[in-house]
Amino acid sequence: MIRQKGNSWFVRWRENGAQKQKHFGIGPDAKLKAELYESEIKLAKKRGEDLAQKRHRQGLFFNELGQLYVDNLRATGRSENHIKNMVTLLNNVFVPLMPDRPVAELTFEHLLTFAGEFSGRAQSTRNRYMDYINAIFNFGVAHKLITENPMANWKKTREAKRDVQLTVEDLGRIIQQADPHLAWALEVSFNLGVRTGESELLALQWRQVDFDRSEIKVYAPKTKTWRIIPINPEFLERLRAKNAASVSSSIVEYKGKPVKSLRRSFRGACDKARIDYPVRFYDVRHLFCSTMLSKGAGLPAVSELMGHGNIKITNSYVHTQQIEKTRAVGLLPNITSV
Incomplete structure (x- = not known):
C-alpha cells in the first residue's frame, strides 16, 4: 500500500507475517516509482513468487541494510535513545534521499549527490550524518551483507573550531x-x-x-x-x-x-x-x-x-x-x- 509521510513516498506491505517498507523520495517521480513498485509486489504475490528471494537476486537495498543495522544495535545493547534517533534519521532523512538502487550499485558519485542534500545544514551535522551512513555500510561489509563500502574513499570535512564564550x-x-x-x-x-x-x-x-x-x-x-x-x-x-x-x-x-x-x-x-x-x-x-x-x-x-x-x-x-x-x-x- 502506498503511503506518504511529509513529502516522501513509500510502499508498505506484509511479507511472511512481517511488515516491510521501501522509500522512494519526494515529488511526482517518486510517487510514480512507488506505484510501479506496488504493482510489482502485487504481481509477484499473484504469481506466487518469493519476494525475499527476488530481492536477494537484485541485491540488498539501503533501507533493508539500515533495518538490519538497527536490529544489531538492539542486539548489542545500545541505548534506546540512540536507537530511536537512528530510526528517525533512517525513516525521515537517510532512506528517502538515498538513490533507489541496490547498495551494490551505489557509487561514490551517488554518495556525493546524497551528501549534497545536506548542504543547508551545519558542517558538524553533515559530518555526523555521513558518519552514520558510513557506519551502516561498514556494518554491511563486516557481516558480509555487501561486498564493499561505497563510502570507502569518503573524507570528513574539517569543522571550524567553535569559539566557546561562556564565562x-x-x-x-x-x-x-x-x-x-x-x-x-x-x-x-x-x-x-x-x-x-x-x-x-x-x-x-x-x-x-x-x-x-x-x-x-x-x-x-x-x-x-x-x-x-x-x-x-x-x-x-x-x-x-x-x-x-x-x-x-x-x-x-x-x-x-x-x-x-x-x-x-x-x-x-x-x-x-x-x-x-x-x-x-x-x-x-x-x-x-x-x-x-x-x-x-x-x-x-x-x-x-x-x-x-x-x-x-x-x-x-x-x-x-x-x-x-x-x-x-x-x-x-x-x-x-x-
Missing part, C-alpha cells in the same frame, strides 16, 4: 534566571563536568554518589567506561540537601520525575539573562574544563575528570583561555633592557 559570571546570570530544576542541573554540570543530556547528566542516580568518600561514579556510554569524580566540600553539602528533598532516584528531577531534556528551558534562561552570543548547554562542560586548566590544574588529571580517551582532546580546551596566553607572554623579559 563563570555569565553562567551565574543564567542560573539566576533559570527554573529551579534547570538551575540545579547547571550547578551539577559545572561541578562535575559531566556530558550534558541523557547520556550522563540526566542519567545520574543518587546511588552513584559516595557521600563518605566525597566522590561520584559516572558511566560514559560514549566510551563505555566508568570514572570517579571527587566532589568539593561545598558542593557535597548541596548534594546532601538535594538528596534529602529528592523524590526520585535521579539527581536531576522535575516534579519528582526524571528529566528528559533541558534544551528549551536553557534557551529561555539564556534569553532572560540577556546572553548576546551563541551558547549551548554543552558549553558548561567546556567551562568546567577550561576553568580548571586556567587555574593551573594538571592536564592529565583534568583529562581523567572529563573522561576523555585521549589527552589531546583535553588539550584543545586550552586555546580558549586568553588570560593564560597573556600571562605566559608576560613572562618574557624586555629585550631592550637586557
Whole structure:
C-alpha cells in the first residue's frame, strides 16, 4: 500500500507475517516509482513468487541494510535513545534521499549527490550524518551483507573550531534566571563536568554518589567506561540537601520525575539573562574544563575528570583561555633592557 509521510513516498506491505517498507523520495517521480513498485509486489504475490528471494537476486537495498543495522544495535545493547534517533534519521532523512538502487550499485558519485542534500545544514551535522551512513555500510561489509563500502574513499570535512564564550559570571546570570530544576542541573554540570543530556547528566542516580568518600561514579556510554569524580566540600553539602528533598532516584528531577531534556528551558534562561552570543548547554562542560586548566590544574588529571580517551582532546580546551596566553607572554623579559 502506498503511503506518504511529509513529502516522501513509500510502499508498505506484509511479507511472511512481517511488515516491510521501501522509500522512494519526494515529488511526482517518486510517487510514480512507488506505484510501479506496488504493482510489482502485487504481481509477484499473484504469481506466487518469493519476494525475499527476488530481492536477494537484485541485491540488498539501503533501507533493508539500515533495518538490519538497527536490529544489531538492539542486539548489542545500545541505548534506546540512540536507537530511536537512528530510526528517525533512517525513516525521515537517510532512506528517502538515498538513490533507489541496490547498495551494490551505489557509487561514490551517488554518495556525493546524497551528501549534497545536506548542504543547508551545519558542517558538524553533515559530518555526523555521513558518519552514520558510513557506519551502516561498514556494518554491511563486516557481516558480509555487501561486498564493499561505497563510502570507502569518503573524507570528513574539517569543522571550524567553535569559539566557546561562556564565562563563570555569565553562567551565574543564567542560573539566576533559570527554573529551579534547570538551575540545579547547571550547578551539577559545572561541578562535575559531566556530558550534558541523557547520556550522563540526566542519567545520574543518587546511588552513584559516595557521600563518605566525597566522590561520584559516572558511566560514559560514549566510551563505555566508568570514572570517579571527587566532589568539593561545598558542593557535597548541596548534594546532601538535594538528596534529602529528592523524590526520585535521579539527581536531576522535575516534579519528582526524571528529566528528559533541558534544551528549551536553557534557551529561555539564556534569553532572560540577556546572553548576546551563541551558547549551548554543552558549553558548561567546556567551562568546567577550561576553568580548571586556567587555574593551573594538571592536564592529565583534568583529562581523567572529563573522561576523555585521549589527552589531546583535553588539550584543545586550552586555546580558549586568553588570560593564560597573556600571562605566559608576560613572562618574557624586555629585550631592550637586557
